[in-house]
Amino acid sequence: MDRRRFLRNLLSGATALAVAPALLRGEDAFAGDPARFAAGLREQPWLAGWKSVQSETLGPATVQLEGRLPAGFAGTLYRNGPAWTERAGFRYEHWFDGDGMVHAWRFNGDGTLRHHARMVATPKFTREQRAGRFMYPVAGTSIPDRQPIRNNDDANAANTSVTVINGRLFALCEAGSAFELDPDDLATLGPVTWRPDLAAIPFSAHPLVDRDGSSWNFGSIAMMGGNGLVVWHVGRDGTLVSADVLETPVPGYLHSFAMTDRHLVFALIPFSYREGNGAFFERLRFQPDQPLRIAVVDKGAPARARWFEADFAVIYHFGDAYERDGRLTVRAVQHLDLEQARSPMRAAMNGDAQGDAHGGKGALRELVLDLRSGKAHWEDTGVTGIEFPVFDARTPSRGAARLYAPIHADGSTAPYFSRIGAFDPARGRRQVHDYGRDVLVEEHLFVPRPGSTRPDDGWLVGTLLDAAKGRSGIAVLDARRVDDGPLAQAWLPYTAPLGFHGHFAAR
Template identity: 65%
Template sequence: MDRRRFLRTLISSTAGLALGATALRSAPAFANDPAQFAHGLQAHPWLLGWRGVSSETLGPATVQLQGRLPAGLAGTLYRNGPAWSERGTLRYDHWFDGDGMVHGWHFNGDGSLTHRARMVATPKFTREQKAGRFLYPAAGTSVPNAQAVRNNDDANVANTSVMALNGRVFALCESGSAFEVHPDSLETIGPVTWRPDLAALPFSAHPLVDRDGSVWNFGSISLMGGAGLLVWHIGKDGQLRSADVIATPGRGYLHAFTMTDTHLVFVLAPFDFKESGGSFFERMQFAPQRAANIAVVAKDAPDKAQWFEAPFAAIYHFGDAHRSKDGIVVRAVRRDNMDEARSPMKEAMAGDGAHATNGHSTLVELHLDLRRGQARWQDTGISTVEFPLFDPRTPDSRAARLYAPTVDGASNTPYFNAVAAFDVERGRRQVWRYGSDIMAEEHVFVPRPGSRNPDDGWLVGTLLDPVNKRSGLAVLDARHVQDGPLAQAWLPYAVPLGFHGTFAAQA
């Protein structure tokens, strides 16, 4: 059997369990009530971050930047997140379920900023718009009378992140294909098939760019009811270099991964399924009594893995990974409450502002001894952070400086109100607090053109001001975060909180 046929056969043996076995089983609806959310929003304005949109497009809106944009910062910040969360009498119960909306924040070069946003026209979204109701299974909400799907892309919401590669832009989700959108208009071009025999297979939401410009990513076959990792390698030119399947010891949930110059690192959190029906996250139960399985994959042999075990950890997002004397050190954000990890901001989705919490999170280090085959976790003493990013130009011979939203001082919302830079090795922190009412999202690192020095660049991040019902963007000097924004702009409207994005520099 040739390699491609073997790969397809291996994946197909589990694909039948995908959305069919875990998400299509008949179950009562556990969805929220839109009226209840609207009532909660009146009492808690910060719930604006979880209010869905009712228009397929927003903008374009052009606003003036306050302050001075640094010379050399030119391009577009693309962001993605769940945006369409209600239809009729049904509101999604889980934050991950809303259909994706891609945002483009474009620096015009004349001191102004233009924002536009557009829903990703996936098959799911297009058919549900026509029907006027939710038709397909969701990751975390039981949808009544859900229709059968042919493959993962029938239920793909394309709502988590954005990848820019070779002049192209892609909306990403963890359970299906990348959906290409136009870099300027954001109109949907369609799902990407990297190779015909790999159509509609998971291409996750956290691809990593290597130093040669190529992209590594994974697809989790555990989300399809089986076990295994599909390892993708896409060239700088946007063409597939390789796709390999690594068998895993069992089911393990992972949302992202990290890498050094020579290795990829995957941390799989074991889970079980309830026998009763329901959506994936309703049925999934983390299994903290079992060890996490950790795969270390050499980039020059992406079809093989060295396996490690460490105590259970529920992780969505990773910072950097760097070489150490004995192997590799990985930094990640551990979610410490299992129910909250399974359904973040669940109360906010329901409009329950009185009990909503962002949960407790801890920045931890995973120490991997490659020679002895041992793994251990170590706390850093840093908590209440998420979405850590860093300058990827940092040599993997040392730890990178991490940039992440955090909470600083009093806050009137159960969300992040500040951004911080962490030098974990030296125990140093710089923080900028936006205020008690402002909610701060992920801040992307943008290198200064022409510079080769790590951390010489800017942080570009998005904000939500629920009191004034507006969304905004801030630019900070990455080396002097504590000095606050160099430039800032506010839109005349608010957009839902999203997850991840990328900055595409102007050519």
């Protein structure tokens, strides 16, 4: 079957009803208790990172910067994450379920910073606002008396990441369309249909920008009850270059992917479903007795793949990938606790301050794919206790990049990250800045210095939650001197829920 016909059939009314999107099933109500969470929050202020918002907006607030921004650093950090997690005495249990709120942290030219945030007005969110209760299925919590849906976008929470393409801002999740937002006031403009026959096909949360400015992404058809991936290629002008169907031999879960100058790399985590009617992550069980299946896709032929097998691993996020001497090496964060991987920070979502011993953190490992022999294996790097790795995308893909990631430290108040680190495992080097035992550290993005082409010449910008002082903040560090700490930082007079991913739009 040709790929256009495959997509047309997939989206036809009969097929959509037949596949009954796996992500969107759920009947029985298994939920957290808002009162229990509130009691936990009174005892442990760091749980504010998982507290539900009660307003469609936060801010605006303009605050003074401490320190001094480096010359050339200017722009806005956009971030997204689950924020609305409670309604009518019902609380989501899974962190991935909350409706998305997009934040804009704007660095002004006068030594101040302006923060404001707004809920993404998806059909799900707006209808549930009117009804005063949760009505539509989500990834990890079963909803009582759930309402029927027509497609994935009726249940799209738009809560995972953001990207900017040709000046346009998009809120992303892994199981539905991108939602476009106004980049100034964050008003929701609506779901994006890249081509009429591709409406509501998943456009995942981790697009990667190629050296020509175009973006690659994928959509998992497993989210719609079948096998396969849609491989998206969007030009730097924001128009669709291509959308190809990559057929996969088995179902597999994936949240992100990796890229070199020549190839895209997709790793399918084997899973099975338990019997019953629960939500996707309630029923999902990873299968450690099965191999990880890896597709290496030439960018010139996105509908075809060369398949590899490696030892089982659960991976949410990748670092860099590079090719040298006939080997393609991908660096990834592997989660060893399968229950934590299935529901990260589940205890925190339920107001339990003690139950997230691992806190969703993992070990940095290298997946080595031998392009000549067709064999694959894992190698350890010695780096542990991290997540959300990033790197300077200008680094040539013939060698390893320096990675930047939040780190968990023993003795922290929360079972979450409290430090930011720079890692060069090949040379045995690392730099670490400790924000303090009461500070929760989110993803820090790399921002290149304007006019420079030297890898790692730039800054890190990332968000923070100071649990002891009840405030959220942001910091800017020199990427080459991470251990020196922030060059500049700012603190808000309120807290915001912790999110997942962001995008820095330079001014």
